[in-house]
Amino acid sequence: MSEPAPQIDDLTEWQRLDPRMLLVHPVKEITRFLVPLVAVFVAGQASGGGAPWELLGVLFPVALGLMRYLTTSFRIAGGRVELRRGLLDRHVLSTPLDRVRTVDLTASPIHRLLGLTTLRIGTGTIATGEDDELDLDGLPTERARALRADLLHAAPATEVDPDADLTPQPPVLTLDLAWLRYAPLTSSGAVVTAGLLGAAGQVFGATGGIEVDSRTWDLGMPGWTVVALGVVAIVVLVSAVSVLGYLVTNWEFSLTRGPGAWHLRRGLFTTRETSLDESRVAGVTVAEPLGLRLAGGGRLSAIVTGLGAGQAGSSVLVPPAPREVLVRVAGVVLGTDSPAHAPLTGHGPAARRRRWTRAVGTAGVLGAALAVAVLLAGGGWWAVLGLGLPLLAVPVAADRARSLGHALSDGYVVARSGSLARRRDHLDVDDVIGWNLRATWFQRRVGLTSLVATTAGGRQSVTILDVPEPQAVALADATLPHVVRQFLA
Amino acid sequence: MARFEDVDPTPTPTLREPGQRVSPRARLMWQISNLVEGVVSVAILGAAAAVWDAVDLTWWMATIGLLAVAVYVGVVPQWRYLVHRWEVTETAVYTQTGWWARERRIAPMSRIQTVDYAESPVARLFGLATVTVTTASAAGALQIAGLDRLRARELVDELTLRADAVEGDAT
Numbered sequence: 001m002s003e004p005a006p007q008i009d010d011l012t013e014w015q016r017l018d019p020r021m022l023l024v025h026p027v028k029e030i031t032r033f034l035v036p037l038v039a040v041f042v043a044g045q046a047s048g049g050g051a052p053w054e055l056l057g058v059l060f061p062v063a064l065g066l067m068r069y070l071t072t073s074f075r076i077a078g079g080r081v082e083l084r085r086g087l088l089d090r091h092v093l094s095t096p097l098d099r100v101r102t103v104d105l106t107a108s109p110i111h112r113l114l115g116l117t118t119l120r121i122g123t124g125t126i127a128t129g130e131d132d133e134l135d136l137d138g139l140p141t142e143r144a145r146a147l148r149a150d151l152l153h154a155a156p157a158t159e160v161d162p163d164a165d166l167t168p169q170p171p172v173l174t175l176d177l178a179w180l181r182y183a184p185l186t187s188s189g190a191v192v193t194a195g196l197l198g199a200a201g202q203v204f205g206a207t208g209g210i211e212v213d214s215r216t217w218d219l220g221m222p223g224w225t226v227v228a229l230g231v232v233a234i235v236v237l238v239s240a241v242s243v244l245g246y247l248v249t250n251w252e253f254s255l256t257r258g259p260g261a262w263h264l265r266r267g268l269f270t271t272r273e274t275s276l277d278e279s280r281v282a283g284v285t286v287a288e289p290l291g292l293r294l295a296g297g298g299r300l301s302a303i304v305t306g307l308g309a310g311q312a313g314s315s316v317l318v319p320p321a322p323r324e325v326l327v328r329v330a331g332v333v334l335g336t337d338s339p340a341h342a343p344l345t346g347h348g349p350a351a352r353r354r355r356w357t358r359a360v361g362t363a364g365v366l367g368a369a370l371a372v373a374v375l376l377a378g379g380g381w382w383a384v385l386g387l388g389l390p391l392l393a394v395p396v397a398a399d400r401a402r403s404l405g406h407a408l409s410d411g412y413v414v415a416r417s418g419s420l421a422r423r424r425d426h427l428d429v430d431d432v433i434g435w436n437l438r439a440t441w442f443q444r445r446v447g448l449t450s451l452v453a454t455t456a457g458g459r460q461s462v463t464i465l466d467v468p469e470p471q472a473v474a475l476a477d478a479t480l481p482h483v484v485r486q487f488l489a
Numbered sequence: 490m491a492r493f494e495d496v497d498p499t500p501t502p503t504l505r506e507p508g509q510r511v512s513p514r515a516r517l518m519w520q521i522s523n524l525v526e527g528v529v530s531v532a533i534l535g536a537a538a539a540v541w542d543a544v545d546l547t548w549w550m551a552t553i554g555l556l557a558v559a560v561y562v563g564v565v566p567q568w569r570y571l572v573h574r575w576e577v578t579e580t581a582v583y584t585q586t587g588w589w590a591r592e593r594r595i596a597p598m599s600r601i602q603t604v605d606y607a608e609s610p611v612a613r614l615f616g617l618a619t620v621t622v623t624t625a626s627a628a629g630a631l632q633i634a635g636l637d638r639l640r641a642r643e644l645v646d647e648l649t650l651r652a653d654a655v656e657g658d659a660t
Binding site for chain 1: 501502503504505507576578580581583587589590591592593594595596597600624625626627628629631
């Protein structure tokens with residue numbers, strides 16, 4: 001590295017990041033300051049003064065970038081990673097090597113152009129802000145890879161077998177372009193399109209928009225045709241955006257098993273490599289939102305100890321893909337095929353009835369309120385719409401009732417619930433920290449309880465909804481026998 | 490502590506309640522704080538209704554309000570007192586809280602990360618304290634409210650000693 005600044009009292013030296021960042025920082029700063037820069041430019045043009053102001057507008061970001069480079073340094077000493085940054089407000093971030101849970105290598109297009117990458121260390125603390133993240137931005141790609149290997153091996157939780165085969169293994173999973181068909185069925189495409197349409201609307205609004213006079217507006221076709229065409233156009237647009245989004249995010253997706261860790265790689269423009277410490281993978285979740293499920297697909301993510309729900313992006317094991325692929329990868333990651341295949345024990349008639357009363361009952365009350373409101377407002381026959389609401393809830397209730405189930409299979413607690421966003425969690429029994437049994441008066445009356453396994457990863461808990469109490473207690477007892485047995489009646 | 494041999498191996502196991510109750514003074518504390526809460530809420534609702542003149546205050550509205558406060562003060566704290574229980578053994582902490590929704594939480598001693606002792610200003614008036622036991626899961630904290638202050642202190646010392654005796658980082 002350039003200009004290492006040796007510390008007298010410590011043999012391990014503070015070092016700067018790669019000097020090529022001097023090129024990256026100004027570009028990033030200029031994009032960040034794009035709006036004020038344009039304003040400065042326009043103001044400069046208007047006042048006729050010109051050059052000096054515009055120059056200042058470019059020099060300022062460059063100076064900021066230089067400052068950032070000069071004031072940031074890191075070292076690995078005494079079993080800790082330390083990152084020092086800031087000019088006026090000095091920050092020293094420090095974390096023990098054995099707390100490293102994940103290592104992320106992210107490279108934006110400009111980083112890739114220069115052969116650099118950003119190394120992010122995930123330690124499992126709930127970071128409160130951008131300043132608390134341990135980012136080494138950036139390092140030469142080869143050096144970052146070597147450092148990642150060192151960091152993951154230094155964590156004592158990973159016991160690497162010295163005789164293990166260190167040659168790269170074939171990936172467990174690589175992206176199949178046929179999976180693109182699932183992209184339009186995810187909600188992300190719709191969200192992005194809505195955002196784009198909203199932004200476009202803002203621009204139109206700001207520029208005066210298109211004046212439409214509904215009396216003279218005539219497209220030469222009936223109104224219904226226009227509406228139908230509009231719907232088709234939106235569907236095509238959403239699908240296109242979804243497919244593009246899927247490609248950009250998951251281009252060259254691959255999941256590989258390295259010594260003691262899982263490596264995930266993906267991204268078209270910005271590449272991202274995530275390494276998950278193998279011993280921290282507490283389980284996997286199969287998410288099957290309704291759209292994907294109807295097409296026979298789903299998504300797989302890992303429950304990683306120390307990674308909260310906020311860092312969920314780091315734990316996607318399989319992007320939207322066919323069910324068989326999810327189940328196969330789940331088997332490989334868990335080290336056993338049975339949990340993902342295990343037949344689930346249903347929760348009985350009382351639990352199913354509860355799904356029905358909760359879905360249809362709620363919709364019925366809402367629908368009735370809507371009907372009354374419409375009638376009071378003089379809407380007349382439109383009140384019938386309110387009665388349609390419970391009808392819509394019927395298939396949801398039936399599906400929710402059918403989804404309920406749990407199992408204890410080969411050392412994993414398996415739980416499934418939900419309809420529109422159905423999920424099946426597989427959690428290692430050793431990662432169950434405790435059990436919560438929650439029951440309202442209604443649930444107690446019919447002998448049900450919601451059983452919650454608490455854990456240190458992902459969403460922090462796995463809920464088994466509305467289990468008959470004896471089954472719940474038996475399951476808790478089977479997973480933590482030395483703990484639960486003493487409290488049995 | 491019930492030994493396994495004593496347990497009848499029935500096919501329908503049930504959890505028993507934790508052994509210890511919280512301090513009876515907790516009931517009085519909950520009654521008084523619920524009374525204050527209830528009266529303030531009803532007063533705010535009444536004042537808002539009078540100021541904005543949205544609805545005509547009728548006798549039955551006032552009756553419902555007073556009835557709700559009466560139940561909140563007369564029934565809920567007693568119910569909660571009957572539900573709130575806790576137990577600490579060599580290997581685990583077991584709590585039961587709530588009233589309408591009852592929640593039982595069991596955490597192994599080996600997974601305990603921190604033991605918190607807190608006295609809110611109101612609790613201090615009654616010589617009570619709250620002990621919170623946290624684990625590595627954000628969903629797994631066990632809270633025992635309304636403990637006698639001295640008893641709570643003892644409990645904290647006991648839990649700290651026992652949790653310390655276990656190796657590992659409790660995740």
